[in-house]
Amino acid sequence: MRTIDLRSDTVTKPSKEMLESILNAELGDDVYGEDPTVDKLEEIAAEKMGKEDALLVTSGTQGNLISVMANTNKGEEVILDSESHIYYYEVGGIAAVANLLVKLIKGRMGVLDPEDVEDAIRPKNIHMPITSLVCIENTHNRAGGTVWKPEQIKAVSDVVEDKGLKLYMDGARIFNSAVAQNIDVRKMARYVDNVMFCLSKGLACPVGSMICGTEEFIEKARKYRKMFGGGMRQAGIIAAPGIIALESMVERLKEDHENAKILARGLKDLNFRIDLKRVQTNIVVFEVENSEKFISEINKHGIKASNFGKGKVRMVTHYGIEKEDIKYVLDTLETIL
Ligand code: TLP
Numbered sequence: 001m002r003t004i005d006l007r008s009d010t011v012t013k014p015s016k017e018m019l020e021s022i023l024n025a026e027l028g029d030d031v032y033g034e035d036p037t038v039d040k041l042e043e044i045a046a047e048k049m050g051k052e053d054a055l056l057v058t059s060g061t062q063g064n065l066i067s068v069m070a071n072t073n074k075g076e077e078v079i080l081d082s083e084s085h086i087y088y089y090e091v092g093g094i095a096a097v098a099n100l101l102v103k104l105i106k107g108r109m110g111v112l113d114p115e116d117v118e119d120a121i122r123p124k125n126i127h128m129p130i131t132s133l134v135c136i137e138n139t140h141n142r143a144g145g146t147v148w149k150p151e152q153i154k155a156v157s158d159v160v161e162d163k164g165l166k167l168y169m170d171g172a173r174i175f176n177s178a179v180a181q182n183i184d185v186r187k188m189a190r191y192v193d194n195v196m197f198c199l200s201k202g203l204a205c206p207v208g209s210m211i212c213g214t215e216e217f218i219e220k221a222r223k224y225r226k227m228f229g230g231g232m233r234q235a236g237i238i239a240a241p242g243i244i245a246l247e248s249m250v251e252r253l254k255e256d257h258e259n260a261k262i263l264a265r266g267l268k269d270l271n272f273r274i275d276l277k278r279v280q281t282n283i284v285v286f287e288v289e290n291s292e293k294f295i296s297e298i299n300k301h302g303i304k305a306s307n308f309g310k311g312k313v314r315m316v317t318h319y320g321i322e323k324e325d326i327k328y329v330l331d332t333l334e335t336i337l
Helices: 016-024 036-049 060-070 114-120 150-162 174-181 215-227 236-248 253-269 291-299 323-336
Strands: 053-057 077-081 101-105 131-137 166-170 194-198 209-213 283-287 306-309 312-316
Touching (some): 053 060, 060 166, 060 194, 101 114, 114 150, 131 150, 150 166
Parallel strands (some): 131 166
Antiparallel strands (some): 053 209
């Protein structure tokens, strides 16, 4: 029986071209700043985001933690969406490691209202912590892969700038957002001080994420990366597929988005509760009576999905998932029902 793994786009396997690039990569010790392949990847990433500099990190979680710390001082407060990955899925690192307070606000389909952001910023008052950072997530994972439009980022950025804070974007899937809106990723990145994106999700790399920002920010980030054990030696073996990803895996995200839409419409036709407005990229979230039971049932047919809690199931389309796989999933669900 074949397996169709829709738990996440993190399950993607590298392409043949990526594997070959690893064999041919020019390597050096990146802690000494001597790996030319890492240097090249960092240059490309910075250029794509329209930022001065970039840094290869081990994972999105590490990139978020490093970035949050490089933007703040201990004891300060960070404004976050209540369903954000940083708050929800990163083991509380923002409190346990970064020693920051979090102020949660509720976004609408993953997008924060600038007025809510403004209201959440602490006034200057001797008794209060200092608000120093606002984080946004684009695409927003728990909202169902929803995108932030450039003007929505700008509106939050205007508030943040006015109050002298920093704006950070967890752009783990920023290229999905750009491709879905048919815009250059820089149109979004320009309004944030710094941004993280993942190579290891829809772009199909085996490992790695990038953080991008000013030279000063990246210098601080590099120090934190070392502190967290993320200084890697011949990291060119990770960077080489990253270069391929940025050069040739971005446009194909369209296929994942198309497959997600086919899947979502098929689920709706099968009478699953699903909000089609949220299916904007490669994530499909829908409701079932008992998500645990549902997932174990589909597992028997070789289909894997994630339990999103409260009767919600998440399926993510990605490199390696074809239209016929989506058809198989829908046919199988029809039979099970
Ligand atoms: N998300 C994973 C799981 O952790 C839930 C997934 O399967 O979607 N930001 C966002 C928005 C993410 O979705 C993720 C991964 C991360 C950061 C963390 O990236 P990694 O997994 O590389 O640490």
